[in-house]
Amino acid sequence: MKRAIVMGGSYGGLVAARVLSNYAEDVVVVEPDVIGEDGLGRRTPQRHQLHALLSMGHDQMERWFPGITEELVKGGALLGEGDAVQFYLDGRRKAPAAGARMLGATRPFLESHLRRRVAALQNVRFVQAQATGLVIRDGRAAGVTTAASSSGEGVGETFEADLVVDAMGRNSPLEEWLFQEGWDTAPVESMRIDLGYATAAFRRGDELGSTVVAHSSPGPASDYQPKVTEPGALVAVEGERWSVVLAGYADYRPGPDREEFLRRMRRCVDPIRTVADGCEMIGDVKTYRFVESRRRVHSRLNQFPGGLVVVGDALASVNPIYGQGLTLAALAANSLGAYLRTNPDLREPAWPYFRLVEAVVDGAWQLSTAADLAQPHVTGPYPRGYRIQKWVADRLTEASVLDSDVNSRYMGVVNMQLPPKALASPRFLAQAARVLISR
Numbered sequence: 001m002k003r004a005i006v007m008g009g010s011y012g013g014l015v016a017a018r019v020l021s022n023y024a025e026d027v028v029v030v031e032p033d034v035i036g037e038d039g040l041g042r043r044t045p046q047r048h049q050l051h052a053l054l055s056m057g058h059d060q061m062e063r064w065f066p067g068i069t070e071e072l073v074k075g076g077a078l079l080g081e082g083d084a085v086q087f088y089l090d091g092r093r094k095a096p097a098a099g100a101r102m103l104g105a106t107r108p109f110l111e112s113h114l115r116r117r118v119a120a121l122q123n124v125r126f127v128q129a130q131a132t133g134l135v136i137r138d139g140r141a142a143g144v145t146t147a148a149s150s151s152g153e154g155v156g157e158t159f160e161a162d163l164v165v166d167a168m169g170r171n172s173p174l175e176e177w178l179f180q181e182g183w184d185t186a187p188v189e190s191m192r193i194d195l196g197y198a199t200a201a202f203r204r205g206d207e208l209g210s211t212v213v214a215h216s217s218p219g220p221a222s223d224y225q226p227k228v229t230e231p232g233a234l235v236a237v238e239g240e241r242w243s244v245v246l247a248g249y250a251d252y253r254p255g256p257d258r259e260e261f262l263r264r265m266r267r268c269v270d271p272i273r274t275v276a277d278g279c280e281m282i283g284d285v286k287t288y289r290f291v292e293s294r295r296r297v298h299s300r301l302n303q304f305p306g307g308l309v310v311v312g313d314a315l316a317s318v319n320p321i322y323g324q325g326l327t328l329a330a331l332a333a334n335s336l337g338a339y340l341r342t343n344p345d346l347r348e349p350a351w352p353y354f355r356l357v358e359a360v361v362d363g364a365w366q367l368s369t370a371a372d373l374a375q376p377h378v379t380g381p382y383p384r385g386y387r388i389q390k391w392v393a394d395r396l397t398e399a400s401v402l403d404s405d406v407n408s409r410y411m412g413v414v415n416m417q418l419p420p421k422a423l424a425s426p427r428f429l430a431q432a433a434r435v436l437i438s439r
Contacts, residue, residue: 001346006020007164012330012332017124031129050243052102058102064334072103079102094407104213104235127146132156133177139347144158183305193291200244203282207274208271214269246268262281295361295365299354309353336357338356370390395432399435402436
C-alpha cells in the first residue's frame with residue numbers, strides 16, 4: 001500500500017507501525033502528545049504504574065524488534081530466568097516453572113526504546129497533531145483529519161490513506177466518529193471490577209540477591225483482603241530500583257499515603273517485606289483506578305468501513321492486575337501482520353483481521369473475567385457452567401503450587417503462550433488430580 005496511518009503513538013501504536021513498515025511505502029503515526037523525558041506522553045495516565053510484559057509479549061517484541069532484549073539489558077533492564085522469577089500463592093512459593101523468563105523494566109524505559117527503533121525506520125514518520133476524524137469515501141476509511149493538539153503543538157492537515165489503524169487507547173473517539181457518519185457501533189462487553197492499584201519505587205541494592213520478579217497473589221477463596229498476605233509484586237528495573245505495586249478491589253483500594261503503602265508491603269511475602277524494611281522509597285506513591293474491563297466485538301457487526309482496524313486498548317482493555325495489556329497490544333499488531341500477509345482487498349472490511357484478533361482477546365478475556373468473578377463485589381455476567389469451571393480452576397491453582405510440571409503449563413496459559421483450553425485436556429486434569437491426591 002502507499003500509506004498507512006496509525007492514530008496513537010503509545011505501545012500498541014508503535015508495534016503496529018513496525019508491522020506496517022513491512023507493507024506500506026509511508027507509515028504516518030499521528031500522536032498529539034508531547035513525549036516527555038520519561039519516554040511517555042502526559043495522556044498516558046497509568047504511565048508510572050508497574051507494567052508486566054508476559055512471556056508471549058516478550059517473544060513478540062523480540063520478533064518485531066530483533067535484539068531489543070539485549071539492548072534493554074545493556075541500558076539497565078534485567079532479565080529474570082529460573083529462580084530469579086518467583087510466584088507466591090497465599091504466601092506459599094509456587095513450584096518452579098520450566099522456562100520462566102521475565103523482563104524487568106519500567107514502561108517508559110521500554111516504550112522509549114521501541115519509539116527510537118520505530119523512528120529510525122526510513123518509511124515511518126511521526127506527526128504531532130490531534131486526530132479529529134475519518135475521511136469516509138465509497139464505504140471505506142480513506143484518510144484521517146487532524147488538528148493542532150490541545151497544547152497548540154502541530155499543524156492540522158488531512159492525510160489520505162489506504163489503511164487506518166486506531167491505537168488511541170481505551171477512550172478512543174473512533175466509535176463516536178463512526179456513529180456520526182451513520183455506521184453502527186461495535187457491540188461492547190464489559191465487567192465492572194472496581195480495581196485500584198498503586199506503584200512506588202525504591203532504591204535497589206543486593207538485599208534480594210538475584211531476584212528480578214516476586215509476585216504474590218491470593219488463593220482461590222480470597223477476596224483481596226489480607227487474610228494471609230497482601231497481593232502485590234516487585235520487579236527489579238533500570239536505574240538500580242525496585243518497582244513495587246499493590247492492588248485491591250472496591251473499598252480496599254490502596255491510596256497515595258506512603259506510610260500506609262509501607263504497612264501494606266509489610267503484610268506481603270518475604271521479598272516485598274524485605275524491600276519495605278530495608279530500602280529507601282523514591283518519590284511519591286502513584287495510584288490508578290480501573291473501573292471495568294471492556295472489549296469491542298467488531299465481528300458481530302453487519303457492516304464496517306473498509307481500510308480500518310483497531311488495536312490495543314481501543315479494542316480490549318482487561319483487568320491490568322493480570323498484566324495482559326502490553327501482550328495483547330503486541331498480539332493485535334501480530335494479527336494485523338498475519339492479515340496483511342494474505343494481500344487483502346483493503347477496500348473491504350477487515351473481517352479476517354477482526355476474527356484473528358478477537359480469538360486472541362477471547363483467551364485473555366476468559367482468564368481475567370473468570371478470576372474477577374471470584375470477587376464478592378463482582379456481579380457478573382456469569383458464563384454457563386461457571387460454578388464447575390471455578391471449582392476445577394481452583395484445584396488446578398492448588399496443584400500448580402505443588403508440582404513443577406503442572407505449574408509450567410499453568411504459567412504457559414497465564415503468560416499467553418498457550419490458550420486457556422490447554423488446561424482442560426483430560427491428561428493434564430488427571431495429572432493435576434494425581435498431584436493433589438498424593439500430597
